[in-house]
Amino acid sequence: MRAAALRLFAQGGYAAVSMRAIAAEVGVQAGALYNYTPDKQTLLFDLMESHMTELLAAVPQTGDADPQTLLHDFVGFHIRFHHARPDAVFIAYMELRNLTEANFARIEALRRRYEDGLECILRNGVATGAFAVHDTKIATLAIIAMLTGVNTWFRAGGRLSLDEVTAQYQNMVRKAVRAD
Amino acid sequence: MRAAALRLFAQGGYAAVSMRAIAAEVGVQAGALYNYTPDKQTLLFDLMESHMTELLAAVPQTGDADPQTLLHDFVGFHIRFHHARPDAVFIAYMELRNLTEANFARIEALRRRYEDGLECILRNGVATGAFAVHDTKIATLAIIAMLTGVNTWFRAGGRLSLDEVTAQYQNMVRKAVRAD
DNA sequence: GTCTATATAGTGATAGAC
DNA sequence: GTCTATCACTATATAGAC
Numbered sequence: 001m002r003a004a005a006l007r008l009f010a011q012g013g014y015a016a017v018s019m020r021a022i023a024a025e026v027g028v029q030a031g032a033l034y035n036y037t038p039d040k041q042t043l044l045f046d047l048m049e050s051h052m053t054e055l056l057a058a059v060p061q062t063g064d065a066d067p068q069t070l071l072h073d074f075v076g077f078h079i080r081f082h083h084a085r086p087d088a089v090f091i092a093y094m095e096l097r098n099l100t101e102a103n104f105a106r107i108e109a110l111r112r113r114y115e116d117g118l119e120c121i122l123r124n125g126v127a128t129g130a131f132a133v134h135d136t137k138i139a140t141l142a143i144i145a146m147l148t149g150v151n152t153w154f155r156a157g158g159r160l161s162l163d164e165v166t167a168q169y170q171n172m173v174r175k176a177v178r179a180d
Numbered sequence: 181m182r183a184a185a186l187r188l189f190a191q192g193g194y195a196a197v198s199m200r201a202i203a204a205e206v207g208v209q210a211g212a213l214y215n216y217t218p219d220k221q222t223l224l225f226d227l228m229e230s231h232m233t234e235l236l237a238a239v240p241q242t243g244d245a246d247p248q249t250l251l252h253d254f255v256g257f258h259i260r261f262h263h264a265r266p267d268a269v270f271i272a273y274m275e276l277r278n279l280t281e282a283n284f285a286r287i288e289a290l291r292r293r294y295e296d297g298l299e300c301i302l303r304n305g306v307a308t309g310a311f312a313v314h315d316t317k318i319a320t321l322a323i324i325a326m327l328t329g330v331n332t333w334f335r336a337g338g339r340l341s342l343d344e345v346t347a348q349y350q351n352m353v354r355k356a357v358r359a360d
Numbered sequence: 361g362t363c364t365a366t367a368t369a370g371t372g373a374t375a376g377a378c
Numbered sequence: 379g380t381c382t383a384t385c386a387c388t389a390t391a392t393a394g395a396c
Contacts, residue, residue, distance in 0.1 A: 020389085097191070133352075139348075141329060146322045146325050149326070152325070153321055175360075209382075
């Protein structure tokens with residue numbers, strides 16, 4: 001059910017997808033779904049929370065490596081992780097407004113924790129003089145927006161491989177934050 | 181009607197907003213709206229097309245100035261233009277999937293024309309040696325995603341003014357594409 | 361645990377009075 | 379040009395048979 005809902009929500013949007021449509025995708029009647037979720041809102045929230053939890057579990061831990069290496073690895077991780085889950089990423093960014101206030105706050109807290117990981121790398125780099133960034137929070141948001149944007153246009157089998165694209169983003173990010 | 185629909189679509193999403201809700205916002209009954217739009221789909225398309233047309237009309241023309249100046253001005257224009265129209269920007273990015281195939285193609289064509297303006301600046305800069313970018317198309321998409329992301333978090337009256345934020349983005353973009 | 365049936369409400373769009 | 383009334387559908391969620 002969750003796989004079907006993920007696919008359909010990403011395709012048509014939460015509001016436009018009926019429980020009947022999800023049930024049809026699964027191969028059952030609509031009523032049967034309510035044995036697996038109390039309601040549609042909870043189903044959406046669970047999908048988003050699972051995505052964010054997986055993201056936080058998978059992000060490379062900020063270790064002892066130098067800031068340049070950590071940033072390079074973060075860029076590679078972000079692009080690859082998000083490329084592998086286009087539907088979940090789409091929903092996590094587009095369906096925030098369809099969450100109840102309480103559910104929205106919980107997803108936002110998870111998202112902020114992810115951002116904090118990148119900002120920590122940038123702050124350490126600024127402290128060591130490896131990076132020159134006026135405001136690490138702004139740089140964090142700018143980098144994440146740039147990286148997540150890959151999902152909106154990249155298609156495997158196109159002109160460039162994902163590794164080639166990743167290398168170019170790593171290069172742009174490296175230059176954007178480096179000390180002059 | 182268009183102003184009401186813009187606000188409500190941005191708030192709740194195209195699929196979740198009824199013609200009755202738009203009519204209530206305007207202060208008329210639902211039937212009256214059909215004197216101003218043939219249907220809900222055309223209303224959405226008109227909002228998006230107007231936004232893209234205004235964007236293309238307002239973007240600074242690629243002139244004889246040096247690439248660094250043109251890029252600097254493009255960044256400033258993009259952030260300011262999009263900041264002034266949060267609802268239209270939100271709809272233009274989030275409701276693409278609710279357009280019919282034909283309407284989607286027309287909006288996409290306009291969006292591509294906007295991207296081409298930036299790519300032209302980058303290509304000229306690479307040609308003169310001012311910029312070092314492996315792939316101007318990727319750099320174009322990366323920069324636009326980064327800039328549009330400002331709308332998701334910036335709020336006037338916060339820690340930084342829009343001009344301060346803009347200056348930081350201009351600096352990051354300048355560094356990201358410059359020749360080593 | 362899935363089914364059918366249904367309660368209750370809302371949807372986009374249209375017809376015709378005024 | 380706006381209104382009321384309505385058509386034909388669809389929605390989420392629940393009840394109770396099996």
